[in-house]
Amino acid sequence: MMNKKVQWILWAGLIVILSLYPKAFGIYYTNLFVTFAVFAVYSVSFNLLLGYTALFSFGHAMFFGAGGYGTALALKHIHGLPLLGAVGIGLLAAILLALILCPLVVRVTGSAFSMLHLAFGQLMYILALKLRNITGGEDGIGGFPIPPLNIPGIVSINMKAPENFYYFAVVVLGASLWIMWFFTKTPFGQIQVGIRDNAMRIDYLGFKVTQTKAVVYVVAGAFAGVAGSIFALFSNLIAADSGFGIMVSFGAIINTLVGGLGSFFGPIWGAAIMQILEEVTTRYTDRVELVAGMILIIVIMFAPMGFAGFLRWAKLKWLAKTAGKMNVGKVS
Amino acid sequence: MDPTTAMYIAQGIHGLAYGMILFLVASGLTLIFGMMDILNLAHAAFFMLAAYFCYQFLSMTGSFWAALLLAPVATAFFGILMERFLLRKIHAFGLMSQLILTVGVSLVILAGVKIFWGTESLPVKIPPILSGLVLIAGLDYPIYRLFIIGLSLLVLAIMALLLYKTRIGKIVRAAVSDADMVNALGINIPLVFTFVFGVGIWLAGVAGVAIAPILTVYPGLEAQMGMDAFVVVITGGFGSLRGAFIVSIIFGLLSSYGVQFVSSLAPVLMFAFMAVVLAIRPMGLFGERE
Numbered sequence: 001m002m003n004k005k006v007q008w009i010l011w012a013g014l015i016v017i018l019s020l021y022p023k024a025f026g027i028y029y030t031n032l033f034v035t036f037a038v039f040a041v042y043s044v045s046f047n048l049l050l051g052y053t054a055l056f057s058f059g060h061a062m063f064f065g066a067g068g069y070g071t072a073l074a075l076k077h078i079h080g081l082p083l084l085g086a087v088g089i090g091l092l093a094a095i096l097l098a099l100i101l102c103p104l105v106v107r108v109t110g111s112a113f114s115m116l117h118l119a120f121g122q123l124m125y126i127l128a129l130k131l132r133n134i135t136g137g138e139d140g141i142g143g144f145p146i147p148p149l150n151i152p153g154i155v156s157i158n159m160k161a162p163e164n165f166y167y168f169a170v171v172v173l174g175a176s177l178w179i180m181w182f183f184t185k186t187p188f189g190q191i192q193v194g195i196r197d198n199a200m201r202i203d204y205l206g207f208k209v210t211q212t213k214a215v216v217y218v219v220a221g222a223f224a225g226v227a228g229s230i231f232a233l234f235s236n237l238i239a240a241d242s243g244f245g246i247m248v249s250f251g252a253i254i255n256t257l258v259g260g261l262g263s264f265f266g267p268i269w270g271a272a273i274m275q276i277l278e279e280v281t282t283r284y285t286d287r288v289e290l291v292a293g294m295i296l297i298i299v300i301m302f303a304p305m306g307f308a309g310f311l312r313w314a315k316l317k318w319l320a321k322t323a324g325k326m327n328v329g330k331v332s
Numbered sequence: 333m334d335p336t337t338a339m340y341i342a343q344g345i346h347g348l349a350y351g352m353i354l355f356l357v358a359s360g361l362t363l364i365f366g367m368m369d370i371l372n373l374a375h376a377a378f379f380m381l382a383a384y385f386c387y388q389f390l391s392m393t394g395s396f397w398a399a400l401l402l403a404p405v406a407t408a409f410f411g412i413l414m415e416r417f418l419l420r421k422i423h424a425f426g427l428m429s430q431l432i433l434t435v436g437v438s439l440v441i442l443a444g445v446k447i448f449w450g451t452e453s454l455p456v457k458i459p460p461i462l463s464g465l466v467l468i469a470g471l472d473y474p475i476y477r478l479f480i481i482g483l484s485l486l487v488l489a490i491m492a493l494l495l496y497k498t499r500i501g502k503i504v505r506a507a508v509s510d511a512d513m514v515n516a517l518g519i520n521i522p523l524v525f526t527f528v529f530g531v532g533i534w535l536a537g538v539a540g541v542a543i544a545p546i547l548t549v550y551p552g553l554e555a556q557m558g559m560d561a562f563v564v565v566i567t568g569g570f571g572s573l574r575g576a577f578i579v580s581i582i583f584g585l586l587s588s589y590g591v592q593f594v595s596s597l598a599p600v601l602m603f604a605f606m607a608v609v610l611a612i613r614p615m616g617l618f619g620e621r622e
Contacts, residue, residue, distance in 0.1 A: 056428065104611055111371075111427070112614035115566040119610060122559065123603040130597060246559070250435060257432050287447070293439030297418065300433045304425045 018170055022163045030166045034234050036275045037173045039255065042227035043267035044180055046252035048220040051262045052184060053213060054196040058114045059121020060224055060252045063094040065128065065243030067225030068232035070094065072141040073134075083147045083159060087172065087229045094225020098218040106213040109199075117249075125244035140239025141232075159233070169230050176223050181264060183219060192216055258299050260308025269307045342473075343588045349477040351584020352484035356539035357561040358568070358576040359491070360532030366508045366571025367528050370419060370430050376558025377438035378533050382407040382540030383549045384445055387454050396459045396545075404537030411533030415526050438554065445551055453550035480542050487538055488577075504528055508571060560602070567606045569619025579617065 022030040042064055049055040070093025071086045081089075105116050128135045135141065149157045149168060157164050183189050191212055194202040203209050232238040242248065251274075252267075259270025281291040303310050361375050385403035390396060414437055422429045462479050465472040495501040507514045507524055515521040540553075547553065564583055568575025583602055590598035609617055 108614040111570065112610070115616075116607075116610050116614065118566065119563070119603055119606045122563075123600065123607060126599045126603060130600065253428075254432065254435070257428060261428070287443055289439045290443030290447075293436045293441075293443060296432050296436030296439070300422055300425070300429045300436065301418065304422065304429055 018174075019167075022166050027162055030162055031234075032275065032279065034166055034169045034230075036271055037169060038227050038231045038234065039251065039275070040268045040271040041173045041176050041180075041230075042224050043252045043255035043259070043271050044177060044264070045220045045223035045227065047256045047261070047264070047267045048180060048184070048192075048216060048223075050253075050256060051264075051266070052189070052192045052196060053216050055109070055213065055217070056111075056114045057117040057249075058253075059117035059119075059124075059249050060220075061244050061246070061248035062117075062121045062124040063097060063221040063224035064228035064231070064248055065124060065238070065240075066094045066097045066221075067091065067228030068238035068243045069128070069135065069141070069228075070225070071229040072144055072232045072238045075144040075146070076141060081147060083149045083168075083233075086147070086233070087226065090229025090232070091222055091225050094228070095218060095222045097225075098221030102214040102217045106210050106217060121244065121246070121249055125240055125246070128240040128244050135240070138240060140237055140243070142237035142239075144236065146233060146236060165234065169234060172226065172230060176226050177268075180219075180223055184264060188212070188215075254296065256306075258296075258306055260306030260310075260312075263306075263308040263312075266306055266308035269311075273307060339592075343592055344585065345473060345477050345481075347585035347588030348581065349480045349584070350587060351581040352481050353539045353543050354557075354560055354564055354584055355577050355580035356484055356487065356542070357536045357557055358564040358580055359573055360535040361561055362565045362568065362571055362573060362576045363535075364529055364532045365565065367504065367511065368423075368525050369427065371427065371434070372532070373431060373434040373558075373562075374414070374438035374441065375434075375532070375536055376554045376561060377441040378407050378411055379536040379540040379557050379561075380549075380551065380554040381410065381441055381445065382537035383456075383544040383553055384449055384454075385537075386541040386544045387449070387456055387549045390456060396457070396462075400538075400541050403541045404534045407537035407540070408530045408534035412526055412530045415529040419529075420522065420525075438558075442551060442554060449549075451551055453548040455548050456544040458545040476545065483538070483542060487535065491535075500524075500527070563602060563606050565616075567609050567616055569613075569616030572616070572618035575616060575618030 021033060025033075042060075045063075046057065046060045049057055049060070067090035071090035074081055074089040075086050101120060105113060108116065128140075129137055146159050148159055149155075149164075157168075159165050159168060184192070191202060191207050194205075194207075195209055195212060199209050202212075228238075228243065231242075235242070255270035255274055256267045257270070258273055259268065260266030277291065277295060278288065281288050285291065299306070305312075357375065357379055361372060364370055364372050364375075382403050385406050386399045389399035389402050389406075393399065418433055418437065419430065422433060458476055462476050465474055493501075495505060503514065503519055503524055504527075507519075507521060507528075511521055511525075514524075539557075543553070543557075547556075560583065564576055564579045567583075568577075568579040582605070586601050586605065587598055590601045594601070613619070
């Protein structure tokens with residue numbers, strides 16, 4: 001469809017837009033974009049489980065929270081920790097949690113998987129609330145120092161300036177997205193899709209279903225942890241509700257379904273749509289819940305494949321119209 | 333009787349009362365799931381709606397009994413509307429769309445409640461005959477808690493009779509095990525679905541009215557009950573009324589004794605119990621399906 005040259009131009013255009021974005025839109029929209037990027041990465045990591053491996057988790061927030069709390073606790077207690085080290089600790093915390101859980105959860109499928117995650121997710125939430133002397137209870141951990149980004153001998157960038165943080169977040173989250181995209185395109189990622197469609201067949205082909213699921217599970221948890229870590233750094237605060245809360249778990253589900261299941265970019269669309277809607281509705285009305293509820297109902301009733309599904313449908317329509325003129329290639 | 337025993341018994345009564353209310357909510361959830369494969373995340377929202385209806389009917393008629401009778405029915409009416417005009421249309425799209433739809437409905441109900449009644453907590457007064465204490469065997473019991481236990485047992489008895497002694501109950505039980513087959517036998521399954529959904533919501537409504545005088549009526553009711561009822565259904569096993577009953581009572585007692593002995597960790601107990609049960613039996617205590 002798209003040749004290499006056009007692709008490169010598009011990529012270059014995206015990078016130019018992203019780098020000029022803070023200058024063009026000002027501080028408020030810059031921060032908004034960082035929030036969007038955090039939840040986009042988080043939702044994509046959720047979709048690695050749901051869309052690619054058909055593991056429907058009700059508690060994906062626990063990795064988000066683990067990343068956030070990991071980073072926040074590390075910065076609070078370890079003096080002079082570099083920025084990337086803090087993000088790394090958040091990542092490790094999420095991976096550790098995933099490694100502890102995966103022997104248990106990858107054995108089960110379907111609703112049992114969802115329910116176990118609901119249980120563990122809520123357990124984490126309540127622990128975060130109740131272990132007050134470690135996690136700070138409802139107030140969470142806030143006001144921890146944000147170290148500058150140090151590349152020894154070359155540069156030291158102050159991360160407290162929102163604009164600098166924007167670039168840092170965009171690079172880290174962009175890299176995460178790229179790695180996840182790459183991950184789904186490897187032969188290993190294809191096995192994942194195979195497991196989603198027919199696990200028994202993959203088993204008979206000689207691949208290890210349970211172990212594959214475990215790896216995917218850990219990878220998904222790890223990137224949710226990165227998103228949580230950046231989120232904690234960005235707001236300089238992580239609390240039980242914003243980290244482990246049930247609405248964080250549902251947020252990923254909603255973003256994925258609104259955007260479109262089974263498409264890599266679907267959750268990103270979803271995150272963008274939900275972010276814009278929230279922004280617009282909070283500006284004009286304080287009935288945010290009502291609008292959000294209505295939107296969910298309308299999306300499910302009239303566009304059950306989400307926004308990505310709608311785009312695909314529109315593309316097919318357009319292709320059908322111009323089919324005589326051009327060669328119809330792969331549409332996906 | 334010495335005061336320590338008295339305290340244990342009082343806590344036990346509180347636990348039982350809460351467990352029974354939990355069961356009323358959870359039984360509707362588990363019935364709906366067992367039969368229709370719908371995880372109704374709006375169930376607790378209907379529970380809260382019933383509490384608000386109770387407040388409204390009480391302030392209109394002045395009679396708690398009228399509210400107890402009317403509020404659950406009014407709530408069930410809204411539930412039936414939702415089943416008929418929303419859930420039925422998307423049944424083909426599977427579990428996830430239903431989840432999102434029901435989340436949407438619960439958000440709309442929450443917002444609607446805030447628009448009509450505001451966010452402050454509204455008191456519900458119980459009739460004098462139910463307030464106060466009653467002396468049995470040298471111990472004081474709060475009458476209202478005993479009333480809740482009695483009411484729940486009554487509802488439970490009616491449900492059991494309906495399920496096991498009537499024709500419609502037979503159809504419902506058959507539909508739980510294989511809805512398609514029952515449909516093929518010429519029974520109007522969509523209608524039965526609507527009926528069961530209505531009954532499930534009605535049960536949540538009774539629980540909502542029963543709890544209104546204890547906790548007062550406020551929007552947070554939904555979150556408070558929703559998670560507990562959901563955990564009961566999961567731990568007891570989806571679609572199992574017996575499991576829901578046993579686990580409700582266990583959770584009621586766990587929460588009341590938990591608050592007494594390890595107050596800060598009381599909410600953890602429930603989820604820890606659930607995690608242990610699910611780790612051993614992923615389909616829940618009495619669940620049969622994955």
